[in-house]
Amino acid sequence: MLTQIRRAIILSVLFAVFLGIAYPLVEVGLANAIFPTQARGSITPYGSTEIGQHWTGTRWFHGRPDVDNDEATGGTNLGPRSKVLLNNTKTLVAFWHAQGVNPTQELVTTSGSEVDPDISQRSALVQIPMITRSTGIAPAKLRKLIVANTSGPQYGIFGDRIVNVLALNRGLAALEGK
Amino acid sequence: MAFVIEVALLVVVLGLIWRYLGAYLVAVYEGHLHFLDWIERPVLRLLGIQRDAEQSWKRYLRSLLVFSVVSLVITYLLLALQGHLPLNPEHLPGVTPALAFNTAVSFVTNTNWQNYSGGVTMSYLSQMVALAVQNFVSASVGVAVAIAVIRGFARKRSGTLGNFWIDTLRGIIYVLLPVSIVMTLVFVWQGAPQTLLGPAHIHNVLNGVHQTILRGPVASQEVIKQLGTNGGGFFNANSAHPFENPTGFTNFLQIVLLLSVPVALTYTFGKMVGNVREGVAVLMAMIILFAGTFAFSLAAEKGGNPAIRAAGITSTRGNMVGKESRFGVDNSVLFNIASTQTSTGSVNSSADSYTPIGGMGMLAGMMYDEISPGGIGSGMYTMLIFAVLTVFIGGLMVGRTPEYVKKKIQRTEIIWASVGVLVMPITVLVFTAITVAIPAGRAAILNHGPHGFSEILYAFTSMGNNNGSAFAGLSSNTAYFNIVGAIVMLIGRFGIIIPVLALAGSLAAKEEVPVSAGTFLTATPMFTGLLVGVILLVGALNFFPAVALGPIAEAVLHGRFF
Numbered sequence: 001m002l003t004q005i006r007r008a009i010i011l012s013v014l015f016a017v018f019l020g021i022a023y024p025l026v027e028v029g030l031a032n033a034i035f036p037t038q039a040r041g042s043i044t045p046y047g048s049t050e051i052g053q054h055w056t057g058t059r060w061f062h063g064r065p066d067v068d069n070d071e072a073t074g075g076t077n078l079g080p081r082s083k084v085l086l087n088n089t090k091t092l093v094a095f096w097h098a099q100g101v102n103p104t105q106e107l108v109t110t111s112g113s114e115v116d117p118d119i120s121q122r123s124a125l126v127q128i129p130m131i132t133r134s135t136g137i138a139p140a141k142l143r144k145l146i147v148a149n150t151s152g153p154q155y156g157i158f159g160d161r162i163v164n165v166l167a168l169n170r171g172l173a174a175l176e177g178k
Numbered sequence: 179m180a181f182v183i184e185v186a187l188l189v190v191v192l193g194l195i196w197r198y199l200g201a202y203l204v205a206v207y208e209g210h211l212h213f214l215d216w217i218e219r220p221v222l223r224l225l226g227i228q229r230d231a232e233q234s235w236k237r238y239l240r241s242l243l244v245f246s247v248v249s250l251v252i253t254y255l256l257l258a259l260q261g262h263l264p265l266n267p268e269h270l271p272g273v274t275p276a277l278a279f280n281t282a283v284s285f286v287t288n289t290n291w292q293n294y295s296g297g298v299t300m301s302y303l304s305q306m307v308a309l310a311v312q313n314f315v316s317a318s319v320g321v322a323v324a325i326a327v328i329r330g331f332a333r334k335r336s337g338t339l340g341n342f343w344i345d346t347l348r349g350i351i352y353v354l355l356p357v358s359i360v361m362t363l364v365f366v367w368q369g370a371p372q373t374l375l376g377p378a379h380i381h382n383v384l385n386g387v388h389q390t391i392l393r394g395p396v397a398s399q400e401v402i403k404q405l406g407t408n409g410g411g412f413f414n415a416n417s418a419h420p421f422e423n424p425t426g427f428t429n430f431l432q433i434v435l436l437l438s439v440p441v442a443l444t445y446t447f448g449k450m451v452g453n454v455r456e457g458v459a460v461l462m463a464m465i466i467l468f469a470g471t472f473a474f475s476l477a478a479e480k481g482g483n484p485a486i487r488a489a490g491i492t493s494t495r496g497n498m499v500g501k502e503s504r505f506g507v508d509n510s511v512l513f514n515i516a517s518t519q520t521s522t523g524s525v526n527s528s529a530d531s532y533t534p535i536g537g538m539g540m541l542a543g544m545m546y547d548e549i550s551p552g553g554i555g556s557g558m559y560t561m562l563i564f565a566v567l568t569v570f571i572g573g574l575m576v577g578r579t580p581e582y583v584k585k586k587i588q589r590t591e592i593i594w595a596s597v598g599v600l601v602m603p604i605t606v607l608v609f610t611a612i613t614v615a616i617p618a619g620r621a622a623i624l625n626h627g628p629h630g631f632s633e634i635l636y637a638f639t640s641m642g643n644n645n646g647s648a649f650a651g652l653s654s655n656t657a658y659f660n661i662v663g664a665i666v667m668l669i670g671r672f673g674i675i676i677p678v679l680a681l682a683g684s685l686a687a688k689e690e691v692p693v694s695a696g697t698f699l700t701a702t703p704m705f706t707g708l709l710v711g712v713i714l715l716v717g718a719l720n721f722f723p724a725v726a727l728g729p730i731a732e733a734v735l736h737g738r739f740f
Contacts, residue, residue: 014221024399031366077531079732080736
């Protein structure tokens with residue numbers, strides 16, 4: 001029995017050192033040497049391109065209506081028969097109708113991470129009337145901007161067709177000459 | 179269309195993995211490979227183990243239990259003391275005793291049930307040394323048990339099943355670590371962070387948003403989380419978080435990783451017992467159960483969310499509540515089904531927000547005992563228990579002495595197999611019943627009505643099967659759930675490992691019976707069909723009443739199943 005315990009402790013210490021410390025640290029070194037931007041979280045002066053932000057008002061394209069809390073991520077977990085979910089959705093639908101927008105499902109439902117950086121192309125297209133009204137940019141120009149910022153499925157195979165909201169809004173800011 | 183190509187590609191890639199990783203595993207565990215002797219030899223010398231040392235099933239089991247207890251203690255101490263340890267850039271305090279106990283049990287048993295929010299509870303040191311190390315270790319222990327059980331079928335008149343220490347070490351250095359080293363860089367390339375810099379503070383001048391962006395050594399933990407069918411995310415959102423699962427491509431890779439070893443082990447099994455077709459018969463049963471459950475859940479999720487429909491949104495996309503835009507409904511369902519049919523339990527979309535029948539698909543995968551293809555190692559050994567039961571039931575029907583891969587199945591085997599199959603459902607149902615009966619249990623529910631019952635049923639099914647996914651609305655970071663949950667996870671892990679090793683020990687000692695005209699052939703579609711039947715029957719008899727009170731009642735309430 002003592003032999004077994006001694007073996008267990010020795011092996012645990014070896015694993016802690018090599019798998020727990022050496023392996024991740026070597027990967028930190030390699031990752032920062034080969035992919036320095038991604039290894040640090042794709043941070044730009046405007047935020048991480050991978051982490052969604054809370055866009056409000058009528059001058060910017062909105063992303064998913066996720067809560068404005070970037071630390072504790074995770075979905076709302078509201079079930080399909082939840083009254084809270086129904087009421088939240090009704091409020092969001094009313095908001096969009098007031099802006100003259102006929103919302104898609106992504107614009108009124110929260111995501112799984114609560115920091116979803118993307119929306120579908122259609123979710124961007126339906127927002128054009130709102131953006132045109134508040135910025136005066138012609139719908140055709142906005143449509144071109146959205147198409148230019150659409151990507152996916154990745155490599156033609158993986159995932160859905162998406163628009164990155166931060167990239168789209170930076171394109172919008174450039175159009176306005178900001 | 180893209181999704182159809184993706185699924186076809188998944189099948190091709192897994193086919194190659196099945197053939198080549200399966201054969202590689204044979205070589206690893208039969209000791210045919212020597213290119214890592216320079217690591218293996220000094221470690222074994224340090225442990226005082228001869229390279230050809232063998233253990234009886236009892237010694238194998240004792241080593242496993244001692245090693246698990248020591249792992250548990252070390253993990254607990256690291257978590258409880260993290261406030262005093264380095265690599266803690268967010269200055270997080272030590273984890274409270276009940277939560278540290280629950281988490282240590284959870285990671286040592288390969289469950290990865292998480293009663294904490296990763297990014298804001300665990301220091302980098304805890305993530306790396308306490309949790310990610312157990313991701314490797316618990317996975318390798320699982321494969322070691324599967325290999326020992328396969329040896330039980332393969333060996334004749336043998337008193338031993340291999341050596342626990344050697345098997346566990348080889349699984350890590352020959353399989354888990356090399357794959358992780360390479361795949362981590364692929365994940366970083368796609369956008370998963372791998373840094374010790376601590377949180378980034380952002381101020382976007384366009385919209386005035388301030389953000390604190392949590393990061394860390396995510397990629398290195400992400401790969402082993404999937405490969406080792408662990409499932410414990412670096413962040414609370416798990417594989418829905420863009421840092422854990424940045425793109426459609428990483429989503430595909432995560433699915434491949436978590437299915438790879440469980441699928442490959444069926445080839446390893448066939449090869450080691452001398453007939454690859456025995457492995458194919460078992461693999462086909464896994465594929466049938468997987469495909470059926472996936473189709474079932476996908477159909478339900480495509481049907482959309484009743485609350486969203488009631489709010490006036492009609493969409494052809496299906497239910498997007500709690501799902502990420504970059505994955506959409508198809509890839510979310512495929513991921514969550516793959517993760518619940520293996521004992522991974524990571525999620526890329528909120529399980530709690532699935533439609534009743536969509537969520538029931540995830541529950542079902544766990545309720546038929548995590549065998550399609552199941553957790554790393556655990557799927558294989560649990561499936562072999564069902565195979566033994568199937569030949570027994572088949573033998574009863576036609577009045578023959580049952581045999582499986584040339585071994586006579588007798589009283590001892592059936593007793594251990596029955597114990598192995600019954601421990602999980604009894605544990606799950608008894609603890610679910612107790613929990614819904616007491617206020618401390620009911621208080622944790624987020625969504626009331628049948629869905630609330632489903633949250634608790636799902637929690638105990640997940641913990642009892644060492645899965646770790648959750649209907650996460652349940653507030654389970656309480657003393658009750660931490661302690662009771664830990665007990666359920668321990669029973670779910672060792673309550674199957676103990677009988678299955680006993681079964682293997684009994685089989686290893688037996689003589690081989692020659693195939694005769696009276697032998698019920700098991701490398702056949704007929705056997706696959708019977709096996710699927712037995713699994714579904716056992717699952718339905720155990721769980722139908724409980725499922726009727728949860729997801730089915732909920733679906734009936736709003737009058738729509740799909």
